[in-house]
Amino acid sequence: MKITSPTPIQEQVIPLLLGGETDLVGQAQTGTGKTAAYGLPLLQNIDPSKSKVQALVLCPTRELSQQVAKQFFKFTKYTDKIFTESVYGGAKIDLQIEALKRPTHIIVATPGRLIDLVNRNAVDLSYVRTVVLDEADEMLSMGFKKELDQILDFSKNAKNKWLFSATMPDGIKQIVNQHLSADAHKIEVSSGDVVNKNIEHQFLICDEFEKLPILIQFLKAQKGDRGVVFCKTKAAVSKLEKQLIARNIPAGAIQGDLLQKERDKVMRAFKNESLQILVATDLAARGIDVEGLSYVVHFQLPESPEYYTHRSGRTARAGKKGISLAIVTSPEVKQLRYFEKKLNIGFNQIRS
Structure with a gap:
């Protein structure tokens, strides 16, 4: 293995x-x-x-x-x-x-x-x-x-x-x-020992209304690469999935209210690569292990450093490199700095 x-x-x-x-x-x-x-x-x-x-x-x-x-x-x-x-x-x-x-x-x-x-x-x-x-x-x-x-x-x-x-x-x-x-x-x-060294942690500062256009710009730049976009709530996941599909981005959502067969259908489509992007809540993403994910995006920041570790750990598996991008507003930078200190990692700021 x-x-x-x-x-x-x-x-x-x-x-x-x-x-x-x-x-x-x-x-x-x-x-x-x-x-x-x-x-x-x-x-x-x-x-x-x-x-x-x-x-x-x-x-x-x-x-x-x-x-x-x-x-x-x-x-x-x-x-x-x-x-x-x-x-x-x-x-x-x-x-x-x-x-x-x-x-x-x-x-x-x-x-x-x-x-x-x-x-x-x-x-x-x-x-x-x-x-x-x-x-x-x-x-x-x-x-x-x-x-x-x-x-x-x-x-x-x-x-x-x-x-x-x-x-x-x-x-x-x-x-x-x-x-x-x-x-x-x-x-x-x-927790300082647990974050995969092959992940590049990035962040981008914008206003709340700019988050969606910036996300779309980032996803389009990824071409055929696949990844997971995280939101904090089930409602936010469902809304974002609809917004991405409306802009012709092949996305599927998994969150706690879905029936098992609906979740299985989304995961099958993601694994066989007919879906490029998965939009998920922290809990629904437990146990997701899909090889070859190039990036994760934090559309909404997680509650805790543990959740950040879990989210970013979806990428850069099996020795590969990956990107963990947080799209944040100015007040949220404080929380990123807290994650940085707690997890012993460095975030690079990128410009949109």
């Missing part, structure tokens, strides 16, 4: 998780290589000869759930067959129940759908040895605290509980204190 040197989180986490049964709290932003950090030790611990569910990975969104399952599939291409099933809300539960009747070693799930499946006796968690909470703070902010507590109660027998989170709000500390052992390992990768 052309992965040759480990990221800081992989370097610290992989030897620890391979060393035996343990609980772990890992604090690291998205885009730092967490999936391989927990995924490789997780796969190593699976016994392919036993066709029982031996591990659970919980994710905030269906995109991330699908993405993790896809990575596991790639990691095990040359090993004994390890079967992973991804289950999430918004898809037909009957089909997922049928799929789970096949041998399944790992379930990657959104919390609500997993609870539904357990309540229907469609899944047996009694053999689960490892539970991973991926992007735990996101699951909390989406209101999944009760479901997470329930699932961790179901899997009391698990010998390994690994929690990964970009931030550590009180709700996460509560989960750690209640469900993980007192001697759980804690590993934190500082």
Whole structure:
């Protein structure tokens, strides 16, 4: 897979998780290589000869759930067959129940759908040895605290509980204190280490009414290159998509109100390159992994440095270079300076 040197989180986490049964709290932003950090030790611990569910990975969104399952599939291409099933809300539960009747070693799930499946006796968690909470703070902010507590109660027998989170709000500390052992390992990768060095961070200052013409000018200059344009709200994403399409720019939107089949349709079109631009909210973009994205544009600035890291990390993957462009008004420059300091990066100002 052309992965040759480990990221800081992989370097610290992989030897620890391979060393035996343990609980772990890992604090690291998205885009730092967490999936391989927990995924490789997780796969190593699976016994392919036993066709029982031996591990659970919980994710905030269906995109991330699908993405993790896809990575596991790639990691095990040359090993004994390890079967992973991804289950999430918004898809037909009957089909997922049928799929789970096949041998399944790992379930990657959104919390609500997993609870539904357990309540229907469609899944047996009694053999689960490892539970991973991926992007735990996101699951909390989406209101999944009760479901997470329930699932961790179901899997009391698990010998390994690994929690990964970009931030550590009180709700996460509560989960750690209640469900993980007192001697759980804690590993934190500082945000200064997490931003990909192959990304060029740029910004452009304009008035609010100039943002759209400047964006269009930038997108047209990209010719056939593909990228993601980020907005903060679902309404802003829908509006911008319509504005771009009206100007003959092939764009598609993904945001939380879309049905699963609509999201899948947009993602298919983007992956097969019939769409050049994806307009997305921060949450809807979790788990998007499309190769060869040349740029990301921040049409509206994100709330936090963590979200900036996640957004900009969509580009410059697999050793390639990429651009992260923020289109900002004068008052927003202050927030950029804060990101610069917090993430240890430099922004270059460009003129329109």
